[in-house]
Amino acid sequence: xxxxxxxxxxxxxxxxxxxxxxxxxxxxxxxxxxxxxxxxxxxxxxxxxxxxxxxxxxxxxxxxxxxxxxxxxxxxxxxxxxxxxxxxxxxxxxxxxxxxxxxxxxxxxxxxxxxxxxxxxxxxxxxxxxxxxxxxxxxxxxxxxxxxxxxxxxxxxxxxxxxxxxxxxxxxxxxxxxxxxxxxxxxxxxxxxxxxxxxxxxxxxxxxxxxxxxxxxxxxxxxxxxxxxxxxxxxxxxxxxxxxxxxxxxxxxxxxxxxxx
Amino acid sequence: xxxxxxxxxxxxxxxxxxxxxxxxxxxxxxxxxxxxxxxxxxxxxxxxxxxxxxxxxxxxxxxxxxxxxxxxxxxxxxxxxxxxxxxxxxxxxxxxxxxxxxxxxxxxxxxxxxxxxxxxxxxxxxxxxxxxxxxxxxxxxxxxxxxxxxxxxxxxxxxxxxxxxxxxxxxxxxxxxxxxxxxxxxxxxxxxxxxxxxxxxxxxxxxxxxxxxxxxxxxxxxxxxxxxxxxxxxxxxxxxxxxxxxxxxxxxxxxxxxxxxxxxxxxxxxxxxxxxxxxxxxxxxxxxxxxxxxxxxxxxxxxxxxxxxxxxxxxxxxxxxxxxxxxxxxxxxx
Numbered sequence: 001x002x003x004x005x006x007x008x009x010x011x012x013x014x015x016x017x018x019x020x021x022x023x024x025x026x027x028x029x030x031x032x033x034x035x036x037x038x039x040x041x042x043x044x045x046x047x048x049x050x051x052x053x054x055x056x057x058x059x060x061x062x063x064x065x066x067x068x069x070x071x072x073x074x075x076x077x078x079x080x081x082x083x084x085x086x087x088x089x090x091x092x093x094x095x096x097x098x099x100x101x102x103x104x105x106x107x108x109x110x111x112x113x114x115x116x117x118x119x120x121x122x123x124x125x126x127x128x129x130x131x132x133x134x135x136x137x138x139x140x141x142x143x144x145x146x147x148x149x150x151x152x153x154x155x156x157x158x159x160x161x162x163x164x165x166x167x168x169x170x171x172x173x174x175x176x177x178x179x180x181x182x183x184x185x186x187x188x189x190x191x192x193x194x195x196x197x198x199x200x201x202x203x204x205x206x207x208x209x210x211x212x213x214x215x216x217x218x219x220x221x222x223x224x225x226x227x228x229x230x231x232x233x234x235x236x237x238x239x240x241x242x243x244x245x246x247x248x249x250x251x252x253x254x255x256x257x258x259x260x261x
Numbered sequence: 262x263x264x265x266x267x268x269x270x271x272x273x274x275x276x277x278x279x280x281x282x283x284x285x286x287x288x289x290x291x292x293x294x295x296x297x298x299x300x301x302x303x304x305x306x307x308x309x310x311x312x313x314x315x316x317x318x319x320x321x322x323x324x325x326x327x328x329x330x331x332x333x334x335x336x337x338x339x340x341x342x343x344x345x346x347x348x349x350x351x352x353x354x355x356x357x358x359x360x361x362x363x364x365x366x367x368x369x370x371x372x373x374x375x376x377x378x379x380x381x382x383x384x385x386x387x388x389x390x391x392x393x394x395x396x397x398x399x400x401x402x403x404x405x406x407x408x409x410x411x412x413x414x415x416x417x418x419x420x421x422x423x424x425x426x427x428x429x430x431x432x433x434x435x436x437x438x439x440x441x442x443x444x445x446x447x448x449x450x451x452x453x454x455x456x457x458x459x460x461x462x463x464x465x466x467x468x469x470x471x472x473x474x475x476x477x478x479x480x481x482x483x484x485x486x487x488x489x490x491x492x493x494x495x496x497x498x499x500x501x502x503x504x505x506x507x508x509x510x511x512x513x514x515x516x517x518x519x520x521x522x523x524x525x526x527x528x529x530x531x532x533x534x535x536x537x538x539x540x541x542x543x544x545x546x547x548x549x550x551x552x553x554x555x556x557x558x559x560x561x562x563x564x565x566x567x568x569x570x571x572x573x574x575x576x577x578x579x580x581x582x583x584x585x586x587x588x589x590x591x592x593x594x595x
Contacts, residue, residue, distance in 0.1 A: 015559035132370035141451040144367045164363040171455040185510035221379035226408040238571045247583040
């Protein structure tokens, strides 16, 4: 079985992320450390677990982004991925899912993948589109919000559970090749062992430079006019002072509402 | 795309023969667009027995296309998408509005690809600027809003539940209902729904009954730090500890304690969000709380936008100090 996991890097912390002076994008400080998008980490773990249970499984991991995304690719390799790829470009950082998914489709077509995993969405852009669009581009089925991979059949069929609303879950049979977008909570992503990290660090990462957005015939399907801090819905009185003073003020609020025992 | 558009299609969801609440909200969303641009609105209800839901939906004054599909096709989602695609070819929408739900997010991005449409998800507001539509959506876990313009002739948007008020089902003039049968669409059985099950644990009532909910987010850092929140909750009347999705995903709290779109919707007297960033998924589950207090180290955290009281502090040391202070002032009082 051959699995491709598509991952994205996101800033480790978002407190320093601010609106750029241009007003149409965010500014991420140079010093920012990146990690694997939370949902993609679940996807990498899901693939690593299949590799452990189905012999002969190969797991490739890919990201569309700058060469510095090597850090998250190596992390995924430390978790169990065999090969890492970065589609680097020097292109602008605001490609929309229709373009990203087309680039990923071109990567996927170079190999016979039985399964392609993505996280259900990225924590920064929150589009939740790339996996489904990738499946549409490859003309293969996709399951969205997978919380369990129950069975990998030798007949090319897999069985998964996907999450609907209000605790409802749907059991699906899917013929491979297929795309699964992985929901959080499907597993407990491992912390890579030191030996695995060292092994991953010794491996090469393929830098793919012959797939570019220009080849995809697709422009961004939208553009960002402005970015702004999200609107205040409530007045949000800020409690001022030292830690102790703030705690005292909070106690007063709780007392006024008669909830302290 | 300019604002002189011709047709808005709302993709309905229904269960038990009634349109879903979110579908009524999408009708309002479509009407908001109509206020700023000349447009026809039509809703599409598709399923095995769509007609009752279609009739009820038409009471809002909306014209409805009811597409009945064969029972044996119900379990094949890809097949249903093809039927929807062919319906769109016929209806020729300029804007497609679907719910930002597990159903909407299943088909919408693929539908947009096949139609060459722009796909803009999580849209909570639509306005017009210089004759062009502006779609407002949350990004960065709700910290920022992005104002987006479509670059294609057709735009498919998904709207999260709760973004608009539901349309009134007692319009002066009922809409028309057209009955369609799914035509000769090539079969696609590559995905089959085997069964649908309900996770029993969601029936826990402890969150419904609580006057105060102490809610933990990823900001608490590690599982052991839940202890100080439990201790704090122990000092409050009729209280319960809950958590945001990432925390439940980590297995730190059971599923039934999850607040948000994929968990429970709560409206206690006081909601205390500890280290919760405030993603739209979470906020949708607690926005109705009477008083909201948030403790977070990031002054720009989205949770503060919906809070009545904001404590900008590192959550764990602050909660420790708070618990200590309450405990000592109590003993002094004795």
